[in-house]
Amino acid sequence: MQSKTRMIGRDGPSFIEVARRAQIVECAIETIASLGYAQASLNQIAERAGISKSVISYHFAGKDELIDQVLEDVSAAGAALMWPRVQAEETSAGMLRAYIQSHMDFMRTHPRHVAAVSEILLHNRTQFDDGQATPLEERLREGQRDGEFRAFSPRVMAWSIRAALDEVARRFVANPGLGLDDCARELTTLFDLATNRSAAAETQVAHDRSRDCP
Amino acid sequence: MQSKTRMIGRDGPSFIEVARRAQIVECAIETIASLGYAQASLNQIAERAGISKSVISYHFAGKDELIDQVLEDVSAAGAALMWPRVQAEETSAGMLRAYIQSHMDFMRTHPRHVAAVSEILLHNRTQFDDGQATPLEERLREGQRDGEFRAFSPRVMAWSIRAALDEVARRFVANPGLGLDDCARELTTLFDLATNRSAAAETQVAHDRSRDCP
Amino acid sequence: MQSKTRMIGRDGPSFIEVARRAQIVECAIETIASLGYAQASLNQIAERAGISKSVISYHFAGKDELIDQVLEDVSAAGAALMWPRVQAEETSAGMLRAYIQSHMDFMRTHPRHVAAVSEILLHNRTQFDDGQATPLEERLREGQRDGEFRAFSPRVMAWSIRAALDEVARRFVANPGLGLDDCARELTTLFDLATNRSAAAETQVAHDRSRDCP
Amino acid sequence: MQSKTRMIGRDGPSFIEVARRAQIVECAIETIASLGYAQASLNQIAERAGISKSVISYHFAGKDELIDQVLEDVSAAGAALMWPRVQAEETSAGMLRAYIQSHMDFMRTHPRHVAAVSEILLHNRTQFDDGQATPLEERLREGQRDGEFRAFSPRVMAWSIRAALDEVARRFVANPGLGLDDCARELTTLFDLATNRSAAAETQVAHDRSRDCP
DNA sequence: GATGAATGAGTCTTCATTCAT
DNA sequence: TATGAATGAAGACTCATTCAT
Numbered sequence: 001m002q003s004k005t006r007m008i009g010r011d012g013p014s015f016i017e018v019a020r021r022a023q024i025v026e027c028a029i030e031t032i033a034s035l036g037y038a039q040a041s042l043n044q045i046a047e048r049a050g051i052s053k054s055v056i057s058y059h060f061a062g063k064d065e066l067i068d069q070v071l072e073d074v075s076a077a078g079a080a081l082m083w084p085r086v087q088a089e090e091t092s093a094g095m096l097r098a099y100i101q102s103h104m105d106f107m108r109t110h111p112r113h114v115a116a117v118s119e120i121l122l123h124n125r126t127q128f129d130d131g132q133a134t135p136l137e138e139r140l141r142e143g144q145r146d147g148e149f150r151a152f153s154p155r156v157m158a159w160s161i162r163a164a165l166d167e168v169a170r171r172f173v174a175n176p177g178l179g180l181d182d183c184a185r186e187l188t189t190l191f192d193l194a195t196n197r198s199a200a201a202e203t204q205v206a207h208d209r210s211r212d213c214p
Numbered sequence: 215m216q217s218k219t220r221m222i223g224r225d226g227p228s229f230i231e232v233a234r235r236a237q238i239v240e241c242a243i244e245t246i247a248s249l250g251y252a253q254a255s256l257n258q259i260a261e262r263a264g265i266s267k268s269v270i271s272y273h274f275a276g277k278d279e280l281i282d283q284v285l286e287d288v289s290a291a292g293a294a295l296m297w298p299r300v301q302a303e304e305t306s307a308g309m310l311r312a313y314i315q316s317h318m319d320f321m322r323t324h325p326r327h328v329a330a331v332s333e334i335l336l337h338n339r340t341q342f343d344d345g346q347a348t349p350l351e352e353r354l355r356e357g358q359r360d361g362e363f364r365a366f367s368p369r370v371m372a373w374s375i376r377a378a379l380d381e382v383a384r385r386f387v388a389n390p391g392l393g394l395d396d397c398a399r400e401l402t403t404l405f406d407l408a409t410n411r412s413a414a415a416e417t418q419v420a421h422d423r424s425r426d427c428p
Numbered sequence: 429m430q431s432k433t434r435m436i437g438r439d440g441p442s443f444i445e446v447a448r449r450a451q452i453v454e455c456a457i458e459t460i461a462s463l464g465y466a467q468a469s470l471n472q473i474a475e476r477a478g479i480s481k482s483v484i485s486y487h488f489a490g491k492d493e494l495i496d497q498v499l500e501d502v503s504a505a506g507a508a509l510m511w512p513r514v515q516a517e518e519t520s521a522g523m524l525r526a527y528i529q530s531h532m533d534f535m536r537t538h539p540r541h542v543a544a545v546s547e548i549l550l551h552n553r554t555q556f557d558d559g560q561a562t563p564l565e566e567r568l569r570e571g572q573r574d575g576e577f578r579a580f581s582p583r584v585m586a587w588s589i590r591a592a593l594d595e596v597a598r599r600f601v602a603n604p605g606l607g608l609d610d611c612a613r614e615l616t617t618l619f620d621l622a623t624n625r626s627a628a629a630e631t632q633v634a635h636d637r638s639r640d641c642p
Numbered sequence: 643m644q645s646k647t648r649m650i651g652r653d654g655p656s657f658i659e660v661a662r663r664a665q666i667v668e669c670a671i672e673t674i675a676s677l678g679y680a681q682a683s684l685n686q687i688a689e690r691a692g693i694s695k696s697v698i699s700y701h702f703a704g705k706d707e708l709i710d711q712v713l714e715d716v717s718a719a720g721a722a723l724m725w726p727r728v729q730a731e732e733t734s735a736g737m738l739r740a741y742i743q744s745h746m747d748f749m750r751t752h753p754r755h756v757a758a759v760s761e762i763l764l765h766n767r768t769q770f771d772d773g774q775a776t777p778l779e780e781r782l783r784e785g786q787r788d789g790e791f792r793a794f795s796p797r798v799m800a801w802s803i804r805a806a807l808d809e810v811a812r813r814f815v816a817n818p819g820l821g822l823d824d825c826a827r828e829l830t831t832l833f834d835l836a837t838n839r840s841a842a843a844e845t846q847v848a849h850d851r852s853r854d855c856p
Numbered sequence: 857g858a859t860g861a862a863t864g865a866g867t868c869t870t871c872a873t874t875c876a877t
Numbered sequence: 878t879a880t881g882a883a884t885g886a887a888g889a890c891t892c893a894t895t896c897a898t
Contacts, residue, residue: 014860038252038337041888052863057890059861122336123252156400159385163377171373186370190408230878255871266880268874273878277872444857466680466765469892480859482895487857491893550764551680584828587813591805599801614798618836656881683867694884699869701882 021059024049025069032070033112033173037119067120074113081106092143093196096161097188099136103165104184107172115173118166134158143195150197161191235273238263239283246284247326247387251333281334288327295320297349306357307410310375311402313350317379318398321386329387332380348372357409364411375405449487452477453497460498461540461601465547495548502541509534511563520571521624524589525616527564531593532612535600543601546594562586571623578625589619663701666691667711674712675754675815679761709762716755723748734785735838738803739830741778745807746826749814757815760808776800785837792839803833 013021027049032040042063046053060066082102089095107114133141137158143149164187172178241263246254256277260267274280296316303309321328347355351372357363378401386392455477460468470491474481488494510530517523535542561569565586571577592615600606669691674682684705688695702708724744731737749756775783779800785791806829814820 016861020861036337042890043887053889054863054891055861058863063889152403153396153400156382156397157404159381160374160378160401160404163381164374167373167377168370182367183370186367187374189366190371190374194404194408234878256873257871267872268880268882269878271873272880448857470894471892481893482859482861483857485894486859551678580831581824581828584810584825585832587809588802588806588829588832591809592802595801595805596798610795611798614795615802617794618799618802622832622836658882662882684869685866696869696871696884696886697882700884705868 017059020055021069024051024056024059024066025073028066028070029074029113029116032116032119037123067124071117071120074110074117077110077113078103078106078117086139092139092146092148093192095139096143096191096195099139100161100165100188100191101184104168104180104187107165107169108180111169111172111176114166114169118169122166134162136161140195148197149195152195157191157195160194161187164190231273234269235283236287238265238270238273238280239287242280242284243288243327243330246330246333251337254333281338285331285334288324288331291324291327292317292320295323300353306353306360306362307406309353310357310405310409313353314375314379314402314405315398318382318394318401321383322394325383325387325390328383332383332387335380348376350375354409362411363409366409371405371409374408375401378404445487448483449497450501452479452484452487452494453501456494456498457502457541457544460547461543465551468547495552499545499548502538502545505538505541506531506534509537514567520567520574520576521620523567524571524619524623527567528589528593528616528619529612532596532608532615535593535597536608539597539601539604542597546597546601549594562590564589568623576625577623580623585619585623588622589615592618659701662697663711664715666693666698666701666708667715670708670712671716671755671758674758674761679765709766713759713762716752716759719752719755720745720748720759728781734781734788734790735834737781738785738833738837741781742803742807742830742833743826746810746822746829749807749811750822753811753814753818756808756811760811764808776804778803782837790839791837794837799833799837802836806832 024045028040028045031045031048035044042053042056045066046056049055056063056066060069082099085102086095086098089098103114133155137154140149140152140154140157144151144154168178168180168183168187172180172183238259242254242259245259245262249258256267256270259280260270263269270277270280274283296313299316300309300312303312347369351368354363354366354368354371358365358368382392382394382397382401386394386397452473456468456473459473459476463472470481470484473494474484477483484491484494488497510527513530514523514526517526561583565582568577568580568582568585572579572582596606596608596611596615600608600611666687670682670687673687673690677686684695684698687708688698691697698705698708702711724741727744728737728740731740745756775797779796782791782794782796782799786793786796810820810822810825810829814822814825
């Protein structure tokens with residue numbers, strides 16, 4: 001709808017309005033995941049939706065609003081799936097595993113959603129707010145305070161985790177035959193080893209030994 | 215394209231041809247790193263090079279060939295810096311550390327090159343050759359055969375390593391104040407722990423214990 | 429168009445029909461005066477009216493009819509205010525003064541109406557009916573026949589008067605602080621001098637003198 | 643030319659560049675004068691020029707620059723024609739007559755130019771710099787200081803003069819049969835009478851008389 | 857009567873590419 | 878070799894209009 005005065009009345013957006021927006025958002029996701037962010041023009045999106053290009057302009061103020069809606073919808077859905085499972089864990093290591101595992105599960109059920117968001121975030125790196133910590137980073141930091149995680153930079157670790165997950169997401173979209181279960185197991189183990197205290201200690205010993213007698 | 219016609223002459227590309235192509239590639243790198251892939255039009259590149267836009271079309275079959283050349287040149291430069299240092303190591307763990315470390319060193323000395331390639335790969339993720347193993351993956355596999363690395367999927371591990379390195383690269387470009395030394399140390403430790411055999415064993419024990427008495 | 433169909437009923441347009449049309453016309457005036465003709469889309473007009481855009485299409489055959497109605501309504505209102513005062517004058521000079529003065533008064537009481545019409549005429553200067561004389565022109569001609577006005581082209585004089593009034597209207601809309609009383613006095617004097625017989629004679633003398641001994 | 647770096651070297655714009663720009667500016671004038679500002683799209687302009695729409699984008703940074711160029715070119719041409727003739731006059735009244743007369747002469751030789759500028763100025767009334775005095779206003783004020791002109795608001799008078807001239811310009815474009823000589827004579831007389839001191843005095847007398855015995 | 861929804865034509869702009877010189 | 882000039886396709890966006898409900 002073009003007017004921004006969108007009924008201050010009681011009803012809010014109509015059913016069909018909601019449905020259309022959802023459909024367009026879905027098609028945008030589909031398109032971005034398939035063609036990449038750069039190739040995902042309104043034309044392409046409209047074509048996939050089987051609608052005229054201007055229908056998008058009717059339901060969204062502009063491409064930006066559409067993209068924002070994609071981010072919002074997918075993030076909300078992802079968070080709804082993931083955080084309960086993360087919070088249900090008692091240990092920090094468990095939480096990290098749950099984070100990765102649920103991320104992969106979400107990816108399995110919504111592969112193109114994850115890929116699309118990944119594409120969007122990668123291309124809109126304006127808001128690279130290096131200043132602010134992500135929830136994941138916070139959780140890692142907490143795990144360190146608890147003494148469960150070894151000493152590492154939570155920021156770099158969070159970057160690495162997200163980068164690995166996003167990479168898998170894109171690979172999965174390009175190649176749906178990819179075994180997500182295997183990937184999940186690999187990544188949980190990888191970052192388990194990378195974060196837990198005892199492994200670090202042991203490796204430190206190994207390092208020391210290797211330095212002692214080269 | 216014209217260059218092919220030129221190639222059939224007896225002496226290959228002339229000196230000036232080579233120089234021009236190199237100059238253009240450099241300017242392309244500069245432009246992409248500065249403005250991002252999307253804003254790096256031939257116009258912008260030509261402007262930075264102080265040449266006419268059509269010079270690019272003259273020396274390259276099209277924008278695609280230019281971009282490919284950028285990838286090729288930077289990859290070659292990177293490989294030339296990195297692989298000697300990697301090969302000089304005797305242990306697989308050392309090689310992995312050298313891989314990460316030299317990658318960061320290359321990033322420090324050629325930040326814009328790395329940024330440009332990163333941008334390009336991000337936008338042209340069409341050709342996801344999942345079939346073929348990268349050199350890094352091969353090295354990881356070798357480390358497993360040697361018994362130095364634990365059992366993991368070399369492919370997923372390679373993906374994770376590259377993803378982490380590229381992420382740091384992008385962060386570094388966006389924020390040159392980023393401490394590359396710290397990142398290098400973080401990542402080498404991270405993937406050291408993630409790959410080495412003893413850490414895995416120890417962690418496995420820890421896991422078992424945690425399963426025994428929850 | 430639908431309204432024609434409706435008209436063939438026995439009682440003409442219903443009360444609600446008339447009211448709606450009037451409301452829409454008012455909002456159109458408001459919008460055009462505020463945003464300018466170019467920015468006054470049906471969307472904007474409907475928004476200000478608090479109605480749906482298609483209501484306009486329902487009550488008017490198209491934007492053109494709406495615009496025509498605006499012109500008609502404002503002209504009628506203006507004429508209703510002005511002509512009685514003009515006709516009340518006995519001399520032609522008095523009539524001209526009354527014309528200008530009442531025009532400015534109308535401008536003061538209906539600034540946005542005048543501005544809207546001004547905008548519309550500016551953008552739709554297709555139908556320049558140069559053939560037909562305006563009422564103002566007729567009055568000027570009459571003043572000449574009475575011997576009260578000097579000899580001049582009533583057409584060009586009428587153009588000049590209207591142009592000056594419209595110019596002041598636009599200035600007033602752009603800058604409501606403009607002193608309309610001052611403008612009214614200036615313009616009445618200006619065109620008084622420009623039309624009256626005695627001033628012309630005197631000036632003619634001056635001209636002749638200046639030609640005699642340059 | 644798209645690049646803004648336009649050769650800092652010695653040559654400046656090439657001959658063909660200058661010619662093309664001039665041609666496009668002429669066609670823009672033609673189009674605006676014929677269709678009105680609102681209908682003068684780049685498409686229309688390009689069509690009249692017999693060139694592709696993007697040629698305009700090549701030679702001008704955007705529509706704005708084209709419009710600005712139109713204003714600049716026409717203003718320069720007009721000023722070059724008018725001001726020498728205006729300055730050549732010794733009396734203020736002579737200058738005003740020369741201003742109007744030369745304006746009409748320019749209109750005769752460049753009718754569409756004048757009409758186009760008039761259209762542009764009317765539509766871009768953003769810069770309605772009511773604060774700043776135009777050269778014409780300054781001249782009028784000077785004439786008052788000299789004691790040659792009666793007391794009037796130079797601003798309102800300048801508005802009226804320009805409005806009348808622009809009105810005639812538009813009428814002339816719409817109807818080329820219009821007798822410009824007659825118009826020129828009419829307007830010079832009109833504003834002569836409206837400004838000169840003696841006419842005002844005489845009229846004042848008439849006014850007084852009419853007030854005495856109405 | 858009224859309206860949300862949809863649409864196609866049209867706006868300006870950017871860009872890679874081609875061509876004659 | 879080099880380049881100024883030109884072009885067509887595609888980009889996002891606006892808008893008056895139409896239609897089913």
